[in-house]
Amino acid sequence: xxxxxxxxxxxxxxxxxxxxxxxxxxxxxxxxxxxxxxxxxxxxxxxxxxxxxxxxxxxxxxxxxxxxxxxxxxxxxxxxxxxxxxxxxxxxxxxxxxxxxxxxxxxxxxxxxxxxxxxxxxxxxxxxxxxxxxxxxxxxxxxxxxxxxxxxxxxxxxxxxxxxxxxxxxxxxxxxxxxxxxxxxxxxxxxxxxxxxxxxxxxxxxxxxxxxxxxxxxxxx
Numbered sequence: 001x002x003x004x005x006x007x008x009x010x011x012x013x014x015x016x017x018x019x020x021x022x023x024x025x026x027x028x029x030x031x032x033x034x035x036x037x038x039x040x041x042x043x044x045x046x047x048x049x050x051x052x053x054x055x056x057x058x059x060x061x062x063x064x065x066x067x068x069x070x071x072x073x074x075x076x077x078x079x080x081x082x083x084x085x086x087x088x089x090x091x092x093x094x095x096x097x098x099x100x101x102x103x104x105x106x107x108x109x110x111x112x113x114x115x116x117x118x119x120x121x122x123x124x125x126x127x128x129x130x131x132x133x134x135x136x137x138x139x140x141x142x143x144x145x146x147x148x149x150x151x152x153x154x155x156x157x158x159x160x161x162x163x164x165x166x167x168x169x170x171x172x173x174x175x176x177x178x179x180x181x182x183x184x185x186x187x188x189x190x191x192x193x194x195x196x197x198x199x200x201x202x203x204x205x206x207x208x209x210x211x212x213x214x215x216x217x218x219x220x221x
Contacts, residue, residue: 006078007034008118009055010102021069022051023102027115030107034059035066036075050077052085053098054122083126090125092217096136096210097121103206104198105147114146124176131179133218137187138176140194141169149201156197162190188215 007024015021015035022034050057055077062073084090101118121139125132144151151158153167165180172178182190191211199206 003061005029005059005061007032007057007059007075008098008101008115008122009051009053009057010098011053012051020048020051022072025101025105025115025118027112028110030109030111031102031105032108033069034061035069035071037071047075049085052081052091052094054084054094054125055081056119056122079123079126081122081126084122089132089217092210092214093125093132093136094122096208096214097125097139099208099210100136100140100143103208104143104202106202117142117146128177130177132176134178134180134182134187135176136214137165137180137190138169138174140191141166142174144194144198149198151194151197157200158193158197159189161186162193165190184215184218187218 006027007022008026010023010025013021013023018038020036022036024032024034026032056079057075058078059072059075062071064071064073084094105114121142125135128135141151151166153163153170156163156166158166161182165182165186168178168180180187188211191208195206195208195211
């Protein structure tokens with residue numbers, strides 16, 4: 001089945017000598033995998049560089065399919081996202097966010113509200129020029145709410161400090177421009193506890209390998 005689709009790229013996997021499998025979240029089909037052939041050559045290699053975590057692409061699907069995967073015949077970046085692609089702090093944040101989406105969102109059906117939240121968060125991360133150390137905390141709480149696991153203060157099992165952080169995030173209505181008065185260890189513990197919260201409610205253990213990397217990038221400050 002051919003057609004146009006917009007995809008948030010979560011990660012890519014090499015397939016054979018000259019193809020890729022793109023794991024992504026699309027505007028019309030939720031979480032999906034797509035097959036991309038012929039990625040060799042200077043022109044194609046330049047295009048492939050646009051397939052970084054959280055890149056947003058406009059893709060044309062061909063009638064060819066690889067198993068259950070739809071095939072992409074051509075694509076282009078919907079937004080340049082140079083900051084996310086090139087800046088270490090933003091690219092590290094993007095890797096964490098893409099892994100969180102990949103490991104928590106399972107639905108293979110259209111969810112325009114969730115897609116809008118994800119894409120608007122990506123564009124907000126790209127635009128923000130000041131301190132965005134706490135951006136992933138706001139994003140994690142927002143993602144929980146959009147996938148049906150709203151972390152209510154009256155019902156959570158977080159530690160006292162993490163509950164205070166959650167209360168402040170909810171009070172600021174998820175505005176990531178508001179800097180939380182916390183250090184790196186408290187930030188790390190909050191995400192770890194929220195991951196456990198998601199594991200409990202989804203019934204699937206979630207381990208985020210990128211969290212340790214993100215923690216190293218931002219440090220205990």
